[in-house]
Amino acid sequence: MNKIRAVILDEKMDSVIRNLHESGLVELYDMSAKLESPEWRAFLAPATSAEYTRQIATLMIKIGRIIDLFKSVKEEEKTSIKELLNPQPPKKKKMSFSSAEEAISYAEKVLSDVDREVSEPSAKLTKLENRKNELNLLKEQVKYLQDFDVDLKCLGVGEFVYIVSGLISKDKLSELEKSLDDVTDGYCEIVKGNVVVSENEEKVPVIIAVLKEYMDNVGAELRKLGFERFEISNVEGTPKELLSKINQELNNITSEIENITSQLRKLAEKWEEELLAVYEVLEIEKERGDAYSLCGRTERTYVLEAWVPQKYAEKAKEIIENAADGYAFVEIAEPDEPEEKIPVLLDNPKPIKPFEILTEMFAPPKYNEVDPTLLIVPGFLMFYGIMLTDAVYGFLLTLVGLFLWKKMGKVSEGAYNLGYILTLAGIATVIAGLVTGGYLGDFLYQFLGFDVYKSGLALVNPLGESAYISEANPLFKMGNITVNNGPMAILIFSIVVGILHLFIGLLVGFLENIKRGNKKDAILNQGLWLFLILAIVVGVAIGNLTIIGAAVVLVILVCMAKGFMNGGIMDALLGAMDITGFLGNVLSYARLLALCLATGGLAMAVNIMAKLLWDSVPAVGIILAILMLLLGHTFNFVMNGLGSFIHSLRLHYVEFFGQFYEGGGKKFTPFKAKREFTTP
Structure with a gap:
């Protein structure tokens, strides 16, 4: 990110602002805080909006x-199914003004x-x-009086009498009669109507007539008792009329x-x-006019500062100079603010760009911090596919993703990005489903009698043995560990993938610390665990567990030494527990197996119940079985699809990002004209 500083002749400022706004290349910097200092105020004054x-x-x-x-x-527009499935953006009108x-x-x-x-x-x-x-x-008030045979023009203040109407709670009616009788010395007449229900309470409509001289006292008593007065005036005739x-x-x-x-x-x-x-x-x-207030000014010039991505800096400078007809001095400088105040623009290739929303859901990177978006993509898609692991569910997810991407994406950037991600996640799930033989769980076996695992059309059976991995044909043996079934194979695969994923995160963190000159942090925070992973790989490769044990002991000792240097013996003892944190991170990837089993197990349960209904219920059993399949698999697809999304992100946000990424940066907000109904 660069900062542009420009001194612009005041009569050219409007042209500069307009051209920068249309380009959307810069984020204007608010100079008001800077202009509070005496050094700046000596030659610059705060500008105001146009x-x-x-x-x-x-x-x-x-x-x-x-x-x-x-x-x-x-009128409420009736949206057709075609419009719902294929929304169109609003028509845009060409509108261009020079000032x-x-x-x-x-x-x-x-x-x-x-x-x-x-x-x-x-x-x-x-x-x-x-x-x-x-x-x-x-009408609402008069309807309560419709049983009264009285001319409503009499209500109000007369020459000698004050007549008022309203509602009183049934429970307070007797109190009202006594109270008014006392304050009017008996010169009071109360006519009651039938009990009504208002606001879930029984109330009585009444018309009260008193001598005019008692009007104020009567009003005070009515307010005290919660009397609801009717505002009826300038009317005549009976309530019914x-x-x-x-x-x-x-x-x-x-x-x-x-x-x-x-x-x-x-x-x-x-x-x-x-x-x-x-x-x-x-x-x-208006946005352009308000932009002036972000600048400083002298008697004949404006001083503008703006953030600009490095690759657009020269172009932005050219825009300012051309818009000002040369009456501007423009300088491109390195950022002069603390890192937390420098905005960050994520700039990934087009196929990767939609995944930026996953990074931003956690937090944009800080300035000079690595952008993890590219690193998220392969892991997220792989984890999602393994967790949902059903080819039919993956196909449905791909259709949903394509609809959001190609249809809803025309009117919503968020729908476009989410649809793109779900489409690729659906394809990854189809591939995982083909590998694991998931086609609505074991639907083919339950209803068609076709076993994809014995036929060799699936490599791994998440719920048991397959033609390639079984008791008779184990995948591999290592000491007392034998991988001879699908769940064990997926668990081992999950652990291996987890170690590799953590290794990448640790390596990125190590290189970032080295680049910043933090060699000690690089060695103690990332290098130590990189050494342990490499030792585990070498030990497993040559079948020598002694190497792994020695590496574990060495790592524990180094963690204890690091803790002792930081806080003494107690921290040293706690440092010895760091190894369990690393082990917990690795084992966290076992959730790949857990969700894979959950999807397959629930699908199998739905198929078994549907088959029982099909076989055991006469006449309507087929209909009930179909309903069970539709409802059960829809539930499984939605819940485990959502769970796969959440847990795939969780493995990145907690385990992966924890090795190298902090986030918390300020997102670049371009000064750009937002157009929905117009084109320039």
Whole structure:
């Protein structure tokens, strides 16, 4: 990563910002913290956002409201299966402006044209919606009074009497009567209606009439008792008459709303795509205007700093110089910030790039730390295939991956990356399934009587013997250890692969420490275990366990010495336990066998139950067996597919990364125009 510093003539700054934004090659550096120091403030002042950003923000609010209005009136679109399986990205409109003022002028014109057509129906719709809400609230309150034969125009404050209506809890009714009788000296009349249920509580609608002079005292008592007052005013007629009028008006309003909504839908079809494009252009222009605030300035110049990947540094410099017509001084420098503040850009070949999401799920690498993405790919695919290890499941996974990659990937980068990874994982699973004879478990044997293992069409039987590995034909012998069945062969393979995987991680960590000049750490943290692995390999190769034993003892002694140097006798004793940590890392790879057995065992159980239903249940047994196969294998495929994904990552994140990778870097965030509805 390099840092670009540029001094640019103020009248050329807009052109520079626009060209950098379209290129997406740099990440602008915020100079505000740097400009707080007296040395920088002596000749540079903090810059502010461009003046036009306020105008853009106002336009965005207005356009956003219209877009929201159009979305609110649109009918729920019925998505066809074809559209669901093959989503299309939105159509893009070509929009190119040489300045923010030009973009603002265009946006104002579009907004004016749209507003001229939308404002009147929009205002009517708002008014009708408000009236509808008022009527529904009034209706909700009046319905509680429909048993009362009273003219509702009497409610409220009269010349001599105050009349109020509302709901009171049934349990507090008697208390209400007594309380009001006390505060009004008996000049109170309470008319009660039938008990109703409101908010899961029994309540009683009442109309209360008191002398006007007691109004304040009555109000205080009503509030104390939790009285729910009805806000009914400026109406007349009995409750039943009023309900009839309300329903009639609501019907008329609903009809009017439907007409206006239909009118707005047509306007949405006409203007929505244009407004979305204009809104996106304004967002881009606002981001450019806000970029000024990251810079410093003098009376006639701006000072800009930006991070740029090393391979794009010269190109970014050329962009700035050309955009400024030569009125700029540009310097490419090495990073001058602490490593944790320098952004990191993962830059892998196209076939590897989708796997970067697996690295980022853990943490981006620190600056000058190795990018582990390339190292993840072979191990992840191999582990996934071995864990799921069924050719049919692998084929299904490949189909799912291809759908996400080729279809959903057109509208989502995340779907593209995940689909690509699952496609390759599915292919790896098919290969593992062919090697282990997994075709929906032992489906071929249970239902067709065909044994793939005796026929020699599968190399390893994860649940027993095969034509190639059996009691009569062991894979190999070493002392008292005989590998004569599939589970033992897969376990040995898992341990060997685990040791090799750890060796690669340790070797990378060793070389990285050497490169940084940390020779002691390289020898004690990685070199020690590399020596142990090499000793194990040599000992096994020549059949001499003494070499392995001597290496183990030597490693333990060195670990104890390292612990003693760090913290004395107690740390020395704890250092002797480091060997168990290494052994635990190696044995952790035995999960390859565990998940392989889980997939095959559960598939076998499903097949056995389905076969029992097929054979023992008359008439509907075939249907039940098919349902059992579909549900059982779907469950097995989903659960063990997910488990394989998680445990493959776990072997990398914990065991593998633990040998050389820390992560925690700052991801490179390019200053780039994000376009979904427009093209420049």
